[in-house]
Amino acid sequence: MNIVILGPGAVGSLWANAFLHAGHSVSLCSRQSAKQLSIQVDQYNAALFANNDKQSIQDADLLLVTVKAPHVITALTPLLPQISPDCMIMLMHNGMGTAEDVIEFLPNNPLLLATTTHGAYRESSQRVLHTGLGTTQLGGYNDKGKQCAFLEEVFQHALPEVKWNHDILHALWHKLAINCAINPLTAIHQVTNGTLAQEEFSLLLSRVIDEVSQILTAEEIRLSKKQLEDSIFKVIELTAKNHSSMQQDVFHRRATEIDFITGYLLHKAKHHNIAATENTALYQQIKQIEQSWNHE
The missing domain is CATH 1.10.1040.10 (N-(1-d-carboxylethyl)-l-norvaline Dehydrogenase; domain 2)
Known part of the structure; x- marks a missing residue:
């Protein structure tokens, strides 16, 4: 899959590396201007990711949004012209209330919500520590999102344990x-x-x-x-x-x-x-x- 991580903080970086090692094509969107970003998780080799690449956003099958809740709309807005109507949007952050706003901007996209208990700590701008194993729950927010249960297998293969939750709310x-x-x-x-x-x-x-x-x-x-x-x-x-x-x-x-x-x-x-x-x-x-x- 072509996966874009919007907000490569601790949790976003963890998933970026996990998807990359699972064989997916992964790029990042961040506030940094560099065209490439390096991320190292624990003691493993650092990986290079394209950053803020328009073509990657246009080709994305999945946009995983891991910025904090107050920044979701601000971070998404500049990407709207590039996001395909078929691209799955998944929100993974603390708190609730952003999905109602996102659905107004992207009414035709599959929208999904996620919550994870994996522990991650950003030691520096390029290094993240996976501080605790956890579980991740995924589920659809709108009708199209509810048809994306196959993502359970994609996420499980990258960073277990992952469960599809029919009642994610x-x-x-x-x-x-x-x-x-x-x-x-x-x-x-x-x-x-x-x-x-x-x-x-x-x-x-x-x-x-x-x-x-x-x-x-x-x-x-x-x-x-x-x-x-x-x-x-x-x-x-x-x-x-x-x-x-x-x-x-x-x-x-x-x-x-x-x-x-x-x-x-x-x-x-x-x-x-x-x-x-x-x-x-x-x-x-x-x-x-x-x-x-x-x-x-």
Whole structure:
């Protein structure tokens, strides 16, 4: 297949190398102006990829979008004239809400969503570390996307374990719910995920989870409050020493994905007339932190 990776950060670079070694033709689209980019994963030999090549975009069978949620539309817009109507578009990032925008720009393309638990860390601009094996779930967003289940085999051959999920929105909501509990708190308090298991966070976490659970129920997502609670504390335990992506973004003074995580949750809460006061407070605190950088 001809595959273009839009946003070769840690996760994008991981998949670029995996697809290349699986025998596919892979090119990149990035903010860098160089015509070629070198990527090395772990101790393996570095590979060279074409970058921002118009012909590669025109020939793409699959465009894998791995930029962060706030940058999806900005990154996609310059490519629109080159994207074939048959090209499959797959979004792989934290948060929800971008698919609704992408479908407006590319209404005729197969649109797919993905979520992965593979750990990847960008050590430098050219080197990525695969820090943890995980699973990847794929699924169709629109009717054409739902006809692309064969991609499960393509992705599985490149970087297992991969599963086709006929209800990918359920999987994304599950991940979003976990992120709503962990990410803002770790970012505000600048702590590791494991710190949230301490007694001082117990009551606040319980209230946040209760609100998230109400919204999941209203959205008809089959996940009980107990299941959600268990999932969240399992992630806190398994990733105890990890820093959440939002914690890192705040530490490095980068724009966070709060609008596509807690912001998306609050959008749905408003739709269902649910008062999500604790999540609203966390959202506002992150936004205030972001805005404070502009006034220094």
